[in-house]
Amino acid sequence: MNWTIKKALIPVTNGYATLDVQVVDGMIAAIAPNLEVIGTEVDGENKLLLPGFINAHTHSSEHWQRGVIPPLPLELWLANLYDFTPLDTEQVYLSALGTAVETLLSGGTSVVDHLVLIPGQELETIAITVRAYREIGIRAFIAPLIQDESFSAGIPSGEVEQIHDPYFRSTSETLAIIEEAVIKFHRPDEGINILVAPTGIQLCTDGLFTGCIELSNRYDLCRHSHLLETKAQEKLAQEKYGCSGVEYLNRIGYLSDRTSLAHCVWLTDADINILAETQSTVVHNPLSNLRLGSGIAPILKYRQAGVNVSFGCDGASSNDSQDLLEAIKIGSILHNVTELDYQYWITPREAVEMASLGGAKGLKIDDKIGSLSVGKQADLVLYDLTHLSLLPRTDPIGLLVLGRPHNVVSSAWVNGKQVIANGEIISINVAELRQELFNRSQWKTQQKSAGVMQIESRYRQVMGL
Amino acid sequence: MNWTIKKALIPVTNGYATLDVQVVDGMIAAIAPNLEVIGTEVDGENKLLLPGFINAHTHSSEHWQRGVIPPLPLELWLANLYDFTPLDTEQVYLSALGTAVETLLSGGTSVVDHLVLIPGQELETIAITVRAYREIGIRAFIAPLIQDESFSAGIPSGEVEQIHDPYFRSTSETLAIIEEAVIKFHRPDEGINILVAPTGIQLCTDGLFTGCIELSNRYDLCRHSHLLETKAQEKLAQEKYGCSGVEYLNRIGYLSDRTSLAHCVWLTDADINILAETQSTVVHNPLSNLRLGSGIAPILKYRQAGVNVSFGCDGASSNDSQDLLEAIKIGSILHNVTELDYQYWITPREAVEMASLGGAKGLKIDDKIGSLSVGKQADLVLYDLTHLSLLPRTDPIGLLVLGRPHNVVSSAWVNGKQVIANGEIISINVAELRQELFNRSQWKTQQKSAGVMQIESRYRQVMGL
Numbered sequence: 056m057n058w059t060i061k062k063a064l065i066p067v068t069n070g071y072a073t074l075d076v077q078v079v080d081g082m083i084a085a086i087a088p089n090l091e092v093i094g095t096e097v098d099g100e101n102k103l104l105l106p107g108f109i110n111a112h113t114h115s116s117e118h119w120q121r122g123v124i125p126p127l128p129l130e131l132w133l134a135n136l137y138d139f140t141p142l143d144t145e146q147v148y149l150s151a152l153g154t155a156v157e158t159l160l161s162g163g164t165s166v167v168d169h170l171v172l173i174p175g176q177e178l179e180t181i182a183i184t185v186r187a188y189r190e191i192g193i194r195a196f197i198a199p200l201i202q203d204e205s206f207s208a209g210i211p212s213g214e215v216e217q218i219h220d221p222y223f224r225s226t227s228e229t230l231a232i233i234e235e236a237v238i239k240f241h242r243p244d245e246g247i248n249i250l251v252a253p254t255g256i257q258l259c260t261d262g263l264f265t266g267c268i269e270l271s272n273r274y275d276l277c278r279h280s281h282l283l284e285t286k287a288q289e290k291l292a293q294e295k296y297g298c299s300g301v302e303y304l305n306r307i308g309y310l311s312d313r314t315s316l317a318h319c320v321w322l323t324d325a326d327i328n329i330l331a332e333t334q335s336t337v338v339h340n341p342l343s344n345l346r347l348g349s350g351i352a353p354i355l356k357y358r359q360a361g362v363n364v365s366f367g368c369d370g371a372s373s374n375d376s377q378d379l380l381e382a383i384k385i386g387s388i389l390h391n392v393t394e395l396d397y398q399y400w401i402t403p404r405e406a407v408e409m410a411s412l413g414g415a416k417g418l419k420i421d422d423k424i425g426s427l428s429v430g431k432q433a434d435l436v437l438y439d440l441t442h443l444s445l446l447p448r449t450d451p452i453g454l455l456v457l458g459r460p461h462n463v464v465s466s467a468w469v470n471g472k473q474v475i476a477n478g479e480i481i482s483i484n485v486a487e488l489r490q491e492l493f494n495r496s497q498w499k500t501q502q503k504s505a506g507v508m509q510i511e512s513r514y515r516q517v518m519g520l
Numbered sequence: 521m522n523w524t525i526k527k528a529l530i531p532v533t534n535g536y537a538t539l540d541v542q543v544v545d546g547m548i549a550a551i552a553p554n555l556e557v558i559g560t561e562v563d564g565e566n567k568l569l570l571p572g573f574i575n576a577h578t579h580s581s582e583h584w585q586r587g588v589i590p591p592l593p594l595e596l597w598l599a600n601l602y603d604f605t606p607l608d609t610e611q612v613y614l615s616a617l618g619t620a621v622e623t624l625l626s627g628g629t630s631v632v633d634h635l636v637l638i639p640g641q642e643l644e645t646i647a648i649t650v651r652a653y654r655e656i657g658i659r660a661f662i663a664p665l666i667q668d669e670s671f672s673a674g675i676p677s678g679e680v681e682q683i684h685d686p687y688f689r690s691t692s693e694t695l696a697i698i699e700e701a702v703i704k705f706h707r708p709d710e711g712i713n714i715l716v717a718p719t720g721i722q723l724c725t726d727g728l729f730t731g732c733i734e735l736s737n738r739y740d741l742c743r744h745s746h747l748l749e750t751k752a753q754e755k756l757a758q759e760k761y762g763c764s765g766v767e768y769l770n771r772i773g774y775l776s777d778r779t780s781l782a783h784c785v786w787l788t789d790a791d792i793n794i795l796a797e798t799q800s801t802v803v804h805n806p807l808s809n810l811r812l813g814s815g816i817a818p819i820l821k822y823r824q825a826g827v828n829v830s831f832g833c834d835g836a837s838s839n840d841s842q843d844l845l846e847a848i849k850i851g852s853i854l855h856n857v858t859e860l861d862y863q864y865w866i867t868p869r870e871a872v873e874m875a876s877l878g879g880a881k882g883l884k885i886d887d888k889i890g891s892l893s894v895g896k897q898a899d900l901v902l903y904d905l906t907h908l909s910l911l912p913r914t915d916p917i918g919l920l921v922l923g924r925p926h927n928v929v930s931s932a933w934v935n936g937k938q939v940i941a942n943g944e945i946i947s948i949n950v951a952e953l954r955q956e957l958f959n960r961s962q963w964k965t966q967q968k969s970a971g972v973m974q975i976e977s978r979y980r981q982v983m984g985l
Contacts, residue, residue, distance in 0.1 A: 128860075348859070348860070376923045389810055392810060443950065447584055454587025458839075
């Protein structure tokens with residue numbers, strides 16, 4: 056379907072211009088004033104047009120536990136998360152939809168879902184997630200979360216050597232599942248991508264990483280992992296490899312221009328240089344980094360070193376939302392307290408570029424999406440500048456990024472197909488989703504789980520608490 | 521008017537209870553299950569009832585410049601703000617309404633407006649602000665922002681002594697204006713309070729502070745000021761007084777159990793003890809502290825020392841919103857990165873108490889508002905727990921604080937009078953407000969002002985940049 060946006064406000068070098076945009080066969084065909092209307096006319100007046108953002112790291116199924124895990128550091132928070140995760144595929148479906156809805160309504164048109172797999176139903180989990188994202192029409196990068204070491208191996212041993220249970224599934228079986236998923240579901244042209252996504256150095260063996268590298272090379276897949284999110288993981292990397300986690304990943308060849316790494320809080324300057332050299336991407340998840348007390352990722356250093364940075368919401372039980380505009384705002388202003396010289400601070404326009412082009416680069420798709428450029432696919436968002444949260448009229452991008460806008464996405468398209476119209480998701484029935492989420496849940500109270508009690512004393516000892 | 525909420529979810533010690541609440545003559549008359557309906561019945565089913573929050577520090581007129589000031593530290597940001605502040609009283613009226621609307625829709629029922637006065641129209645500025653807050657029905661604490669030193673005196677001199685222009689109005693004239701405002705407008709029983717509010721040590725003389733103390737004692741007024749927001753102010757205090765700003769304020773008797781101090785980022789442990797001893801309140805403004813790169817206020821230390829802490833949005837051009845739930849979320853999770861031991865981290869329930877009772881304490885009105893207690897005035901908020909941003913159902917307070925809820929305030933009352941019903945402000949015409957804000961503004965681009973250029977080189981030199 057073809058369509059033409061008339062008179063949208065579009066950022067240009069020295070401000071904003073009122074321009075028209077023609078979209079033909081899902082691609083941006085022209086951006087100029089006074090264009091002829093091709094196909095449907097879309098009223099862009101008093102609206103800001105931007106490229107869609109990328110929610111570059113999340114775990115959709117955490118939607119079911121948002122708000123309920125008490126303030127705990129990652130390692131204990133994870134124990135709590137695992138304790139209360141009795142998922143079925145229907146829940147997986149609904150939480151993928153919930154994640155997509157919030158991402159879309161906050162300016163996102165793509166989502167990277169580091170997807171937790173139901174043991175024994177791994178392919179079913181992926182299949183139902185693919186279905187959800189196809190139905191709602193968001194561009195999806197599904198990164199099935201895999202590991203081949205058991206949970207307790209993720210906490211540093213400290214002085215005392217620890218014995219860990221073997222993981223319930225072999226490395227080769229896990230890799231076979233991923234390969235099957237790639238063959239069945241990886242359809243980049245249709246907006247569904249499968250990534251290799253070992254959870255991170257804390258729970259994966261060399262074998263799993265090298266198997267993923269091999270799959271990535273063979274099928275041209277992006278790579279996605281957590282990296283050095285916490286101080287505990289920094290300790291663990293030293294225990295496990297005798298070097299930093301980045302040096303290890305570089306040595307085995309995991310880092311590349313199609314590798315995106317969530318968090319990257321505890322990196323040294325040498326590590327940062329490695330990321331720059333390998334053209335790896337850092338996915339910044341400011342809200343979960345604060346919520347879990349992981350630390351403030353050195354994002355200004357990354358930018359100065361030329362490392363590409365994008366934004367993620369992270370899973371909804373460590374955030375506990377999927378509002379991408381919130382992640383972009385906090386992920387921009389947070390770093391002002393780490394650097395006295397304001398010349399390095401992230402401007403709203405830079406933040407928008409990180410969230411769009413930066414996200415696209417991290418998925419090696421910046422030749423196709425991520426900016427308002429003729430020839431790119433139409434992943435576009437129109438913001439209603441007459442909404443109270445974007446008034447009075449000042450700098451539209453300044454207020455979009457630094458304010459707290461809500462209900463401002465008027466229209467959104469993915470690959471040229473409209474997903475939001477008049478502020479409402481039109482591809483799925485949101486009222487029904489709301490009812491399902493309500494029916495399948497109950498109010499409860501935040502509390503520490505049995506799993507936390509089990510590992511807490513060891514955690515406190517190792518961390519010197 | 522009397523009314524009764526039936527079957528609301530209310531936090532109790534070990535979780536939540538479904539209870540009824542009777543409100544008689546603006547006061548909470550009973551909280552219990554199965555109460556008789558007195559007056560109008562309000563359906564509380566699937567709703568959470570909490571005391572209204574206090575937006576404990578803002579500057580309403582900054583609404584006109586939100587989103588438009590580039591990333592700059594406070595001192596340069598202020599120069600930018602002043603450059604573009606051509607306010608008239610009609611604008612003051614509209615921005616007070618805008619501030620109140622956003623505060624109310626995010627759970628606030630009180631606002632402390634550190635109000636910028638139009639030179640030569642000081643009483644008119646206060647009068648129109650009083651009118652706005654009376655019309656919309658928010659409980660207002662109007663703190664007319666006064667100073668008696670000129671702008672450039674607020675930046676440390678460094679090595680070279682600086683000569684500053686005298687302030688355009690004398691200290692005694694300023695104090696006379698405040699006294700007149702108190703006599704005309706201070707009506708605590710009607711929800712309108714005037715505070716003495718010297719802007720801070722950076723721009724006020726001893727004479728202004730002691731004059732304010734005298735007025736505060738004579739008319740029983742609360743005291744409000746900025747305090748040590750930036751590293752530059754810390755330097756300035758040492759230059760000006762040869763001691764910390766807190767020691768100075770304590771010496772002149774400004775600190776008390778009715779003194780609330782915005783920011784408090786750069787305090788020593790000794791300063792913190794002084795705040796605890798004097799029972800002063802810290803108003804935490806996490807978003808502007810990040811936006812302006814001021815630093816992370818040591819809020820966990822304050823709490824451990826027994827200092828009362830409340831939350832503020834700060835003015836909308838340093839935030840750039842008035843969403844109190846956002847300030848509460850970020851003001852809670854931000855501190856997890858400053859303290860490894862999670863036992864000290866702020867829980868969502870503690871955050872709610874800081875935002876309600878903490879705010880009330882800072883205004884010495886905690887005997888009247890700030891908690892769901894029989895005998896207190898009905899400043900109450902009902903949250904719709906069926907909104908998508910509060911689903912699935914988990915811990916209602918956990919998700920309200922840690923999530924990113926919007927459009928969730930179903931009803932709100934101030935002093936027993938309903939201000940929000942069915943999610944809409946009912947006391948003023950919001951569509952008209954929106955139109956006025958639109959009509960009186962224009963889109964523009966973030967840029968540094970002439971004022972910034974003037975002082976920038978001195979600022980950079982003094983700060984060692």
